[in-house]
Amino acid sequence: MAEVAVGKVAVTFTVNGVERTVETYPMARLLDVLREDLRLTGTKEGCGEGECGACSAFVDGRLVNTCLVPAIQARGAKIETIEGLASGAELHAVQQAFIDAGGAQCGICTPGMVLATVALLREHPEPTEAEVREGLAGNLCRCTGYMKIFDSVETAARAIRARQDAATAGEGGAS
Amino acid sequence: MGKYVGQSVPRKEGVDKVTGRSLYVDDIVLDGMIHGITVRSSVPRGKILGVRFDPGVPWDEFVIVTAKDIPGRNVVAMLIEDQPFLADDVIRHPDEPVLLLAHPDKHVLAEAREHVHIDVEPLPAVFAIEDALRADTVLFGDDNVFKRFDVSKGDVDAAFARDDVVIVEGTYETGAQEQMYIEPMGMIAVAAPGQGVTVWGSLQCPYYVHKALKPLFDLPAEQVRVVQTVTGGGFGGKEEYPSIIAGHAALLSWKAGGVPVKLIYDRAEDLAATTKRHPSRTRHRTAVTRDGELVAMDVDFALDGGAYATLSAVVLSRGTIHACGPYRCPNARVVARAVATNHPPHGAFRGFGAPQSIFGLERHMDKIARTLGIAPEELRRRNLLATGDTTATSQVIEEAIDLGAMLDDALSQAGWAEKKAAFAAHNADPANTVKKGMGLATFFHGSGFTGSGEVYLASVVGIEAGPGGRCTVLAASTEIGQGTNTIFSQIAADALRLPYELVEVAQPDTARVPDSGPTVASRTTMVVGRLVQDAAESLIHTLRDAGLLGADYSAEQFAAAVDAYRERFGTLRVYSKYKQPPGIVWDDKHYRGAAYAAYGWAAYIAEVEVDTLTYAARVTDFVAVQDIGTLINPLLAAGQVEGGVAQAIGWAVYEGVDWRDGHMANNQMTNYIIPTAADVPPIRVYFHSVPFKYGPSGAKGVGELPMDGPAPAILNAIEDAIGVSLNRAPALPEDIMEAMLAASSQSEAHHG
Amino acid sequence: MRANVASYDVVAPETLAEALTLLADEPGVWTPMAGGTDLMVLFEAGKLPTGRYLSIHGLPELRGITVDDDAVTIGALTTYSEIRDHAVINADLPMLAQAARETGALAIQNRGTLGGNIANASPAADSPPALVAYGAELTLVSAAGTRTVPYRGFHTGYKQMDLRPGELIHSIRVPRRPASEGWVHFYRKVGTRAYQAISKVCFAACARLSDGGVAEVRVGFGSVAPTVLIASALEAALTGARLDDAGLEAAVAAAARHEVAAIDDIRSTARYRTQVSENLAVAFLHALRAGG
């Protein structure tokens, strides 16, 4: 059937800080490489067409739709997925906020939504409502109506600030 | 209230969801698993002449299943047995499954599907409700009517003949709506002769799937096992269709000799092939006195059921019962019909027929108000049901309700009076191209199954106490995001007087949990939750009767009692079974009596902006006031309302299915438009909590209510903003433009 | 996934020279792939032709934004995020910044490129109307050398353009249009929702006003013709016109209505597109009056 018979190639990148090499087709979607080759199934597929954001991950520090990235373009990249967000048993502030403020219902959009929130708060530590809406507009959620997600973003932003304040205060006290 | 009920305790599976650890069906891999795919018809109606396989494809590497391979009966067991798992002879809609393929490599599989051709001799097809009712082309029975209900109260004809009434007429329509859960449907099956059938998948009702698989394979109940995996949203969409996918995956596995088969729909297939909200048409004729007292309502309600009967009768039933709304009216007649067309079957979707009939009614109430020159809130206030009044089905409302107070609260939260005045001034200035408006809806929604439905269901829930006193709730009710696990755990923990952490809810697995009925109809908290409470209480009684537990006990004492019991008797597991609350009498033949044991009540207000350059309507503020009884978990309850309102906003102004010859042509997320985070207004939720005597700690259902009111409130607001009436949801910019152009050419004709 | 991944070859050369050589040596064989946000959607749907793809995503030569006194030059691989966040573009070419900000949503903006938007040649693309209104120029590069062409006229028909085999879009040069020199910008994307929306109509216009009249004006429309539309009739109606001319409204409306060639499709109707085009043209006139 195939007109162009293509072999697999080796693609090396780091995922959540660990260097990984997979043998895959150059056109394989990064989404499938993560889910099938690396069994990192926290990255979800909701559409395969860049529309829903369930497949979001960071590539070289930028949030992307992994369903639209061919493996070959991930060569040498630094990839961060939902699995790498918590440090050990301690949840990331954004993850904790999504639990506390009710930002996750069915949970299928949640990994992508959490990562989009991380991206948003990196850019805007104290986002305005308009910035939150714009920053999350590429991540569709059908369960929450987004209100509790907005609350989660606010809760997370506050927690991160509090943590930073505590850290600075701590440093101040030590010096 | 207890220690946990009434508290916003964190979601049970929260940590797994935020870390990506939850396993949804597509995340699961079984040893040796291969992939399945469905080959479908492409014409809306016809006779199958044959199937052709292109040469050049190594077909012997594929597992191929047709209707001929079905070991049992080729029928999806539902209400009426009209739908085959695989079409054999006739095609009744353009996305009908005809043949199944499986292969170890899913990429090869997708390509191979393009090389299978189904030859069909086309037959004339029917798509419009009115065409189906005319029955020139007959698709079902002799009149295309899957189901008809008649409600009658008082003497409608005599009321219309009175000389002190004004008669107001109107026709209202709603389009199909896609559930658009973000996780597409899918199943994994292991099935083989002699070993039975097991399926795992994304679904709402394990026992529906179970019921469908038994005849398909001609197997006894114990040889069929259905397990729900973590499910990424349902909204009714995963109520009936999963039976078909489960059957398909299992047929492939069966033919492949027991090899596990995974069958996951991609988005395009999920959108095109699976069920949507029934399109509807409602005709109202209302007799009302000049000061706004409803005297008679005559309603003709019709639903497009699609190609097969599926659950249309039940959806129609709910639409019928809600068609006259929460209003006092001595004379009422509803004729309701669900008809056959050549669309893919329409099915369950949050609200289940009620949003459709309530849309018609609440738009019509505004029309009556306008006709009489009464404010829309005032017209409603004069007719709202109060305790002691009767509904259209002659049910006496015994709950202590005050819908008028809820309406007042909504008006004041929304700033109705002030904003209405400000908007009128704003809109009068032609320099303001963005017009603003407000609209409202008052409505109710019955909790649980209609009439005697719960009695027939006879749901059962179990609780098992294990080592260390850990208790597990056994129910087939599924967690689909709405919080079943959390709410059941809260109810059980309080009834057992144990810490929340000691209670868990078993994964729904028909090999382990009893049939607590389907996860639909806003029944999970109110009906099943009550059974959880009952089971928990009887577990305590069991321990007490055995002399192992005192009146007061600590978690440790409870654990010791359980361990002692288990040592003596083996397992400790108790069940509870549904009991109808007293006074619930329903006459199914005449559609009269107590349709539901309890109702949720609500007053919603929408504020919109309509841009007269682009004709786009945007909802800018939303107030939702409701009584759903006691709140088991306020955070989850508010989340349900917000999610429902957002879906209804989509239905009102964004979500249109573009039908082409019965097929959804815009079957991509980029072309079927659901609201993003930037499209929803602030959704402000307020509860008036009047406890319901027979719900767990006084709770009623919440899941569906918020879907009912927003669409008419929004279209009422659009009319308020632009002075033009739109009577079909969704009101897309193109529709608003056409209505505005028609209105202005009409008024020019008047002036000219 | 409706395509067979094994039927697609993709190579990723390290330098522009290598890429151009490959394109020249095997003419017609290689299709460039930049951010992939158009191509991968086709791939998912099983509609991407099988064959050989040349990933140019990593080529440093085609990246980056440079500014001189007269113009901003944007490498073809520049992403929407880079455009959206660029200070000079925001100041002097605000319609490009706005188009970038309203394209898809964040994750698409992080991957999608301006060159890809142009070469994909969709009539519904959102940056082309702004490029038309700004009078942009394209630099095209191949093994044979480079050439520069005006963007107005680059698209010759539905999905057809003046791009020769073996040629890549190298960069896009856009003349600066500072408000201080009397430039007025008017951009309106009419999508199906706030973000993640494909345009039903897109309107971009840039005019220089002097002495209560329109000295210079360029207007581009998206989604109303087989390619991005250069609104010459509208430009003619406005050029040299006095803003207080009472007949201008009617002339502008008629010109817009006359020149759009909209169709019915899955996203909207011809009637809607035509009417909204007319409304936006008139709204532009009002904006000129307000701003002039």
Ligand SMILES: Cc1cc2nc3c(=O)[nH]c(=O)nc-3n(C[C@H](O)[C@H](O)[C@H](O)COP(=O)(O)OP(=O)(O)OC[C@H]3O[C@@H](n4cnc5c(N)ncnc54)[C@H](O)[C@@H]3O)c2cc1C
């Ligand atoms: C969810 C989603 C939302 C979107 N929203 C919008 C939107 O709002 N507005 C909009 O306009 N677009 C939108 N798009 C489309 C797309 O993102 C843009 O067209 C984008 O600019 C394409 O750039 P790319 O680099 O990803 O292109 P690619 O997919 O890599 O390529 C697109 C085409 O351009 C060719 N090409 C790319 N670069 C060059 C070059 N330098 N020289 C020659 N040929 C080249 C390729 O061969 C291909 O034919 C959306 C897409 C998605 C998936």
Ligand code: FES
């Ligand atoms: S799966 Fe990638 S955006 Fe939906």
Ligand code: FES
């Ligand atoms: S929580 Fe279900 S889609 Fe967002």
